[in-house]
Amino acid sequence: xxxxxxxxxxxxxxxxxxxxxxxxxxxxxxxxxxxxxxxxxxxxxxxxxxxxxxxxxxxxxxxxxxxxxxxxxxxxxxxxxxxxxxxxxxxxxxxxxxxxxxxxxxxxxxxxxxxxxxxxxxxxxxxxxxxxxxxxxxxxxxxxxxxxxxxxxxxxxxxxxxxxxxxxxxxxxxxxxxxxxxxxxxxxxxxxxxxxxxxxxxxxxxxxxxxxxxxxxxxxxxxxxxxxxxxxxxxxxxxxxxxxxxxxxxxxxxxxxxxxxxxxxxxxxxxxxxxxxxxxxxxxxxxxxxxxxxxxxxxxxxxxxxxxxxxxxxxxxxxxxxxxxxxxxxxxxxxxxxxxxxxxxxxxxxxxxxxxxxxxxxxxxxxxxxxxxxxxxxxxxxxxxxxxxx
Numbered sequence: 001x002x003x004x005x006x007x008x009x010x011x012x013x014x015x016x017x018x019x020x021x022x023x024x025x026x027x028x029x030x031x032x033x034x035x036x037x038x039x040x041x042x043x044x045x046x047x048x049x050x051x052x053x054x055x056x057x058x059x060x061x062x063x064x065x066x067x068x069x070x071x072x073x074x075x076x077x078x079x080x081x082x083x084x085x086x087x088x089x090x091x092x093x094x095x096x097x098x099x100x101x102x103x104x105x106x107x108x109x110x111x112x113x114x115x116x117x118x119x120x121x122x123x124x125x126x127x128x129x130x131x132x133x134x135x136x137x138x139x140x141x142x143x144x145x146x147x148x149x150x151x152x153x154x155x156x157x158x159x160x161x162x163x164x165x166x167x168x169x170x171x172x173x174x175x176x177x178x179x180x181x182x183x184x185x186x187x188x189x190x191x192x193x194x195x196x197x198x199x200x201x202x203x204x205x206x207x208x209x210x211x212x213x214x215x216x217x218x219x220x221x222x223x224x225x226x227x228x229x230x231x232x233x234x235x236x237x238x239x240x241x242x243x244x245x246x247x248x249x250x251x252x253x254x255x256x257x258x259x260x261x262x263x264x265x266x267x268x269x270x271x272x273x274x275x276x277x278x279x280x281x282x283x284x285x286x287x288x289x290x291x292x293x294x295x296x297x298x299x300x301x302x303x304x305x306x307x308x309x310x311x312x313x314x315x316x317x318x319x320x321x322x323x324x325x326x327x328x329x330x331x332x333x334x335x336x337x338x339x340x341x342x343x344x345x346x347x348x349x350x351x352x353x354x355x356x357x358x359x360x361x362x363x364x365x366x367x368x369x370x371x372x373x374x375x376x377x378x379x380x381x382x383x384x385x386x387x388x389x390x
Contacts, residue, residue: 015297020183049079050128052120062095065134066096068138084119128147133203137247138243149238156211158238197227198290205223221266221270224270231286264370316329339358
């Protein structure tokens with residue numbers, strides 16, 4: 001039982017914190033030996049770029065998104081704006097069509113985001129394709145920053161940073177999501193310094209058009225799959241925090257949970273399909289990063305958390321083990337009590353961030369388990385679902 005306890009604890013700690021610590025130490029050592037990886041932002045001979053936005057019933061945000069796109073600081077002769085609004089039943093296509101500088105693709109049928117992207121990609125001829133969401137807003141330098149890493153011919157995709165706007169009076173979804181993305185941003189930066197990122201967020205990422213490989217139309221998290229298929233070919237997914245997408249947090253915890261469950265179902269789907277990424281004989285460093293950063297979190301770790309509590313409880317109950325196992329149990333019970341308090345505080349509209357972070361952490365791991373069950377029950381549609389935002 002002792003061996004089982006320590007295996008569970010080590011895997012859980014490594015998944016959430018240990019990999020980050022190890023990655024940071026490796027990167028620091030690499031900097032000492034080789035210097036920090038830098039890219040000259042003053043790119044000569046800028047590439048042609050298409051900014052591709054898939055929008056589904058986004059009439060509340062679409063005018064702001066269009067204005068944001070038009071304000072991007074990139075030569076207009078090199079930047080094309082393309083919107084695809086397949087399946088939209090509101091005024092989104094009409095509002096876009098009023099702007100002659102934008103190319104609009106629309107069909108009444110709704111087949112999902114990946115099907116929409118797959119439909120329009122053959123019409124794109126630019127060197128770089130940038131993907132972003134309709135309800136996120138880019139900084140003016142985003143495109144220039146995003147194309148800079150392509151000076152390295154080994155770079156096949158570049159991920160931008162996702163930033164969550166967190167208000168001072170944030171609730172659990174805002175506080176937890178904001179903290180999570182700050183930590184994720186640090187991990188992505190260190191991943192890239194070591195070798196490559198292991199995915200990309202749909203809020204902002206780009207690829208070399210010639211490396212685009214259509215993924216299955218039933219793909220749930222298309223952004224991750226598009227980027228990882230490029231990584232499986234031996235190319236690097238760079239990370240550029242200087243290019244960022246601003247987004248408000250989910251409207252509430254229910255909306256955030258819905259989004260996380262969908263991502264978790266898509267995460268498991270991608271693991272089952274990205275066989276090269278998980279094969280250490282194909283690219284050992286990429287596999288190390290992929291399993292450490294993604295696979296463990298999206299598969300066994302949430303279940304291990306439950307098992308650890310049960311195993312620890314049994315060890316204390318039998319009174320056959322040293323006293324420090326009792327302290328481990330107390331620590332776990334305290335953590336879950338804080339998470340439960342966060343739930344109660346949120347329902348009572350009492351905003352104490354210290355309780356929201358444990359609550360969000362537990363919620364996130366519950367979402368992984370729910371997503372896995374939903375995927376195996378074939379209950380997760382590939383059609384993208386809008387999450388209500390603040």
